[in-house]
Amino acid sequence: MSDKRTMTLNLNDAEMRALEALCEQKDLSKTAVIRQALRLYQLVDARLASGGKLFFEDSKQGKAELIAV
Amino acid sequence: MMIRRPTRLFDRATDKVVAAEILNEISRDELIDVHLDWQPARLEALKSLRAEGKPWPENWHWDWGTKADNLNFLAYRCFAVECEGRTQGLMMISTIGWRGRIGIQAGKPVLYIEYIESAPWNLAGLVENPQFAGVGIALMQTAIQVSADEGFAGRIALHSLPQSQPFYRRYMNDLGIDSTHAEQLCYFEMTEQQANEFVERRPS
Numbered sequence: 128m129s130d131k132r133t134m135t136l137n138l139n140d141a142e143m144r145a146l147e148a149l150c151e152q153k154d155l156s157k158t159a160v161i162r163q164a165l166r167l168y169q170l171v172d173a174r175l176a177s178g179g180k181l182f183f184e185d186s187k188q189g190k191a192e193l194i195a196v
Numbered sequence: 197m198m199i200r201r202p203t204r205l206f207d208r209a210t211d212k213v214v215a216a217e218i219l220n221e222i223s224r225d226e227l228i229d230v231h232l233d234w235q236p237a238r239l240e241a242l243k244s245l246r247a248e249g250k251p252w253p254e255n256w257h258w259d260w261g262t263k264a265d266n267l268n269f270l271a272y273r274c275f276a277v278e279c280e281g282r283t284q285g286l287m288m289i290s291t292i293g294w295r296g297r298i299g300i301q302a303g304k305p306v307l308y309i310e311y312i313e314s315a316p317w318n319l320a321g322l323v324e325n326p327q328f329a330g331v332g333i334a335l336m337q338t339a340i341q342v343s344a345d346e347g348f349a350g351r352i353a354l355h356s357l358p359q360s361q362p363f364y365r366r367y368m369n370d371l372g373i374d375s376t377h378a379e380q381l382c383y384f385e386m387t388e389q390q391a392n393e394f395v396e397r398r399p400s
Contacts, residue, residue, distance in 0.1 A: 159347035166271040166292045
């Protein structure tokens with residue numbers, strides 16, 4: 128993407144550890160993980176706002192609806 | 197912001213390589229314009245195939261206009277190949293929700309090609325004398341570049357219609373029929389190494 132702008136992100140220790148763990152697991156930079164999270168949040172939020180539902184499916188417990196913020 | 201990057205296509209009529217451009221960030225309205233530009237040629241070709249009793253290509257019903265709403269979201273982006281003032285191919289990609297399935301890259305994000313198509317006049321299954329070759333190659337190269345820019349190291353994936361599987365099998369890993377896919381299509385995945393080889397060789 129073009130036209131990038133820089134911002135400062137303030138995270139507490141636990142949030143930073145979670146971010147670093149995701150970076151390690153996904154082999155991505157912090158910026159890339161945050162960018163992924165934003166894209167996912169935007170898409171899920173729009174689908175929920177238009178009446179969609181989000182589920183996690185588990186072979187043992189079946190489907191559970193996820194309530195997003 | 198629209199950025200144009202040079203690429204090249206092969207003009208089958210003249211047997212010559214011609215200059216073309218990759219356009220990034222195709223907007224929703226531009227996508228609909230391309231759909232309207234392609235539709236008459238597509239319908240004309242389908243009428244000819246029907247009159248001759250020949251089979252239609254498997255993607256005959258694709259409608260880029262209906263895919264345009266995806267571009268309201270950051271997760272989706274659309275690219276085009278332009279040559280001689282017309283759009284010669286389109287590709288829509290998604291940068292979220294797809295994780296590698298091959299052992300070496302299992303769980304790592306891959307760039308997913310949602311749709312990729314050449315203009316109707318370039319499709320061998322649709323017209324007798326296709327105009328340009330190399331459209332799919334140019335778009336796949338773009339997907340690999342975007343994957344690298346996103347930090348995905350060139351990893352890409354897609355589901356392929358049966359008619360296109362021999363093409364993808366040359367460059368990607370065929371993981372067979374994906375039972376989780378709505379149309380039960382074959383799933384293909386390209387590793388970082390395969391992506392590097394693809395870009396270096398630049399097949400045509």
